[in-house]
Amino acid sequence: MRASQRARYLIFDRLDERTLRCRPGVKWGASAPDVLPASIADMDFPVAEPILASVRDYLAQGDLGYPHWTDNASPLRAAFAQRMSARYGWFPAPEHVREFTDVTHAVRTALELSTQPGDGVAIHTPAFGPFPEMIRQLGLRMVPIPLFGTPDGWVFDADDFASRAAREGCRVLILVNPHNPTGRVFTRAELAALGEVAERHDLTVISDDLHADLTYAPHRHLPFASLDPALEARTVTMYSASKAYNLAGMRCAVGHVGPSTLREKLAAMPAGPNVNVLGMRASLAAWTEASDWLDTVVGYLDDNRRLIGSLLAERLPEVRYHPPEATYLAWLDCRALGCGDDPAGYFLERARVELAAGTKYNPGGDGFVRLNFGTTTPVLRAILDRMTDSVAVPRRLAS
The missing domain is CATH 3.90.1150.10 (Aspartate Aminotransferase, domain 1)
Structure with missing residues (x-):
C-alpha cells in the first residue's frame, strides 16, 4: 500500500x-x-479533490447558462469510450454515446423505446427496486431470472432463463452487472449464456454497469457489449460516475446505444434538456483525473x-x-x-x-x-x- x-x-x-x-x-x-x-x-x-477543483474552476467562470457543445455532444462521449478501452478492453464508438440525467432515467427511456405494452422483460432477481416498479408502470411483464444462494455464492440457471424467454414472450433483458443487491460480477461464461439467449430470441439488452468501477480483485467486470460485435449491436450500456465517485446528486450519466433502430428513435425525439453542466464537469474529472x-x-x-x-x-x-x-x-x-x-x-x-x-x-x-x-x-x-x-x-x- x-x-x-x-x-x-x-x-x-x-x-x-x-x-x-x-x-x-x-x-x-x-x-x-x-x-x-x-x-x-x-x-x-x-x-475526490480533482473533481471538486474542476467544479470550482467552472463556477469561477461565472457562466451557468446553456452549454456550448459541438453538435450537442458533450466531452463525456469521448471520455467514456476512452475509459471503456483503458479499463475494460472495449472500444465503443463515441458517436453512439448519449447523455442522460441518471442511469434509472436512461433505462426507462431505453425500455419505453424497445417495448410494447404486454411484452416480457427479463431481469435477475432479487432486483434493484425501481426496475420492477418501472416495468409495471409501463404495462410490461417482469420475467424473473432467480439468483440462488449456494456455498460458492449467487448463481442463476441459464437454461431456465432460455425456457422462460421463449415461453413468456421476452423482448428485453435488463442486465444489472455488477448486480444490485447481491454484488455478483457475472463471469464471461454467464454473460455468454445470456448472450446466446438474447441472440436466439432477438432481445434488446439494457446493461446497467453502474457499479463496474467498484469491482474487487480477482473479479473482473466485462461489459456485455464487449463480448461480441453482434451483442454490442443489440445492447444499450448505461454508465455513470455517480456510485464509484459519490456524485449521485450531480445527475449525469451516459449510455452507449448499440441498436441502430434505437438510435434513430432517440434522434427523432424532441430535444430535451442537456445534462447538468456541473455534473458533466464532475464526471469528466472523475474519469480522467481521480x-x-x-x-x-x-x-x-x-x-x-x-x-x-x-x-x-x-x-x-x-x-x-x-x-x-x-x-x-x-x-x-x-x-x-x-x-x-x-x-x-x-x-x-x-x-x-x-x-x-x-x-x-x-x-x-x-x-x-x-x-x-x-x-x-x-x-x-x-x-x-x-x-x-x-x-x-x-x-x-x-x-
Whole structure:
C-alpha cells in the first residue's frame, strides 16, 4: 500500500459520526439522531479533490447558462469510450454515446423505446427496486431470472432463463452487472449464456454497469457489449460516475446505444434538456483525473466487506453472507435469525440501525436486508456492534 493510500485511510477513519450528521444529504439528514443509516446507496467518503477543483474552476467562470457543445455532444462521449478501452478492453464508438440525467432515467427511456405494452422483460432477481416498479408502470411483464444462494455464492440457471424467454414472450433483458443487491460480477461464461439467449430470441439488452468501477480483485467486470460485435449491436450500456465517485446528486450519466433502430428513435425525439453542466464537469474529472482516489476507496471498501464477514461469522453466524464481488452493498440473509418477517424493521427498532428492507427487491428479498458499507470503518463497526448486540441480548434473556 502506498503512503498516500495509508494517509487516505486515516483521513477516512477520522470522519466521525458527528461530522457525518452535519451533512445535508438524505442519507444522514433524514435519519433520526439516534439511528445509524446504512440503507441509502451513497458513500460517506469526501469527494475526490480533482473533481471538486474542476467544479470550482467552472463556477469561477461565472457562466451557468446553456452549454456550448459541438453538435450537442458533450466531452463525456469521448471520455467514456476512452475509459471503456483503458479499463475494460472495449472500444465503443463515441458517436453512439448519449447523455442522460441518471442511469434509472436512461433505462426507462431505453425500455419505453424497445417495448410494447404486454411484452416480457427479463431481469435477475432479487432486483434493484425501481426496475420492477418501472416495468409495471409501463404495462410490461417482469420475467424473473432467480439468483440462488449456494456455498460458492449467487448463481442463476441459464437454461431456465432460455425456457422462460421463449415461453413468456421476452423482448428485453435488463442486465444489472455488477448486480444490485447481491454484488455478483457475472463471469464471461454467464454473460455468454445470456448472450446466446438474447441472440436466439432477438432481445434488446439494457446493461446497467453502474457499479463496474467498484469491482474487487480477482473479479473482473466485462461489459456485455464487449463480448461480441453482434451483442454490442443489440445492447444499450448505461454508465455513470455517480456510485464509484459519490456524485449521485450531480445527475449525469451516459449510455452507449448499440441498436441502430434505437438510435434513430432517440434522434427523432424532441430535444430535451442537456445534462447538468456541473455534473458533466464532475464526471469528466472523475474519469480522467481521480483514478488514485478510486483505487484508495476500492481498497478501503474491500477491507470493510471482509470485516463484515469476520464479525458476522464470529458474533452472528445465523446471518448468511456472501461477500460482494463488487459494490459497497452487503446482501444479508436473516431468515435463520429468528427476528420475524421484517429484519429491517427489527434492526431499526432494536438496534437503531437503518437497513434497506429486502422486500423492496422482491421477488427473492423476503427475510433479507441490504447494508451499505460505504462508510468509515469505525462507523461500520458501530453498525455491526448494534446489530449483533440487538440479537445477543434477547439470546441471553432467553437462556
